[in-house]
Amino acid sequence: MKKNFKATTAGSLPKHDWLAETETLWPQWKVSGDELWDKQKKSAKLWIEEQENAGLEIISEGEQFRIHFVHGFLEKISGIDWDKKTQMGIRNDRYTVEVPTVTDAVQRQGSVHLKEASFLRENTENMTKFTLPGPLTISDTIANDYYNSSQDMAMHFAQLLNDEAKELAKAGIDIIQFDEPAFNSFTTESIDCGMEALEIAAANLDCKTAVHICYGYGIEENLNWKKTLGEQWKEYESLFPEINKSSIDQISLEFAGSNVPPELMRLLPDKEIMVGVIGVVNDHIETANEVKDNIIEALKHMDSERLIACSNCGMAPISVEVARRKIRALGLGAELANKQFNSLL
Numbered sequence: 569m570k571k572n573f574k575a576t577t578a579g580s581l582p583k584h585d586w587l588a589e590t591e592t593l594w595p596q597w598k599v600s601g602d603e604l605w606d607k608q609k610k611s612a613k614l615w616i617e618e619q620e621n622a623g624l625e626i627i628s629e630g631e632q633f634r635i636h637f638v639h640g641f642l643e644k645i646s647g648i649d650w651d652k653k654t655q656m657g658i659r660n661d662r663y664t665v666e667v668p669t670v671t672d673a674v675q676r677q678g679s680v681h682l683k684e685a686s687f688l689r690e691n692t693e694n695m696t697k698f699t700l701p702g703p704l705t706i707s708d709t710i711a712n713d714y715y716n717s718s719q720d721m722a723m724h725f726a727q728l729l730n731d732e733a734k735e736l737a738k739a740g741i742d743i744i745q746f747d748e749p750a751f752n753s754f755t756t757e758s759i760d761c762g763m764e765a766l767e768i769a770a771a772n773l774d775c776k777t778a779v780h781i782c783y784g785y786g787i788e789e790n791l792n793w794k795k796t797l798g799e800q801w802k803e804y805e806s807l808f809p810e811i812n813k814s815s816i817d818q819i820s821l822e823f824a825g826s827n828v829p830p831e832l833m834r835l836l837p838d839k840e841i842m843v844g845v846i847g848v849v850n851d852h853i854e855t856a857n858e859v860k861d862n863i864i865e866a867l868k869h870m871d872s873e874r875l876i877a878c879s880n881c882g883m884a885p886i887s888v889e890v891a892r893r894k895i896r897a898l899g900l901g902a903e904l905a906n907k908q909f910n911s912l913l
């Protein structure tokens with residue numbers, strides 16, 4: 569059967585209960601030292617096989633080696649005081665968390681994720697994707713007590729991300745995706761400073777680049793926030809034209825179960841689009857038909873070769889079993905959509 573488009577997940581997947589606490593955004597590891605590395609690899613390998621078996625073409629390690637997508641990167645960066653906790657309202661005050669504080673020039677002390685990316689590369693023949701936090705989202709998830717402004721801090725983090733991304737690309741990763749959920753919280757600021765920082769992070773890489781911009785994990789704070797956004801979610805409207813002008817190859821966006829008008833995808837005529845065709849809430853598992861319908865709807869607004877069927881966001885905080893079933897629905901739905909699309913040609 570001719571495959572008209574690819575399928576993938578946004579990136580993160582839940583951790584198994586023998587590795588870390590489950591169904592929470594900031595879990596604790598249950599093991600340490602060599603045993604931690606061994607179990608992280610085992611967990612990642614299970615998810616790699618799960619994605620392959622579902623028929624996904626672009627595979628991630630499910631972020632099994634990091635507790636949180638931002639702090640997993642920051643843990644190995646110097647210039648951050650982890651004991652100096654600051655209470656901060658993040659994502660435009662959507663939730664308040666205790667974050668560490670930048671107290672000196674930030675520097676990367678060698679590779680952060682290279683071992684994990686190499687493990688992914690060695691364990692699948694498919695295309696690989698590795699996620700990194702975007703510079704704007706990092707600077708929205710850490711307190712600044714050193715740089716002139718959080719924008720200035722974002723530019724410094726962008727350079728560190730670029731150094732890291734170059735190493736991951738050299739290790740054979742096919743797509744580096746920068747996760748920028750903060751873009752949707754501050755649209756004016758995002759466009760002014762976020763795109764500039766993103767271009768620094770993504771400059772001169774020997775692989776494809778992607779940006780993931782969503783309405784957040786399927787957790788209560790985000791679900792409540794979404795209820796305030798009205799009948800039509802227009803946050804993407806001012807962002808997409810800027811992204812279309814950028815050097816970034818792919819954009820991952822939220823669509824399934826959302827109030828995002830699908831015609832906004834037309835604002836990205838020059839990009840590959842990872843369309844969220846499955847949601848990431850714990851209490852709804854899409855049927856393959858629902859996934860198929862979402863893909864067919866998105867195909868009305870772009871050429872099939874630019875579509876990549878994807879999840880709306882990371883699945884880190886949902887249950888292992890629900891994530892497994894969603895990945896299978898994604899694979900099956902993509903297959904059904906392919907068949908239907910072929911029959912329309």
Ligand code: ZN
Nearest residue numbers: 782784881882
């Ligand atoms: Zn997301």
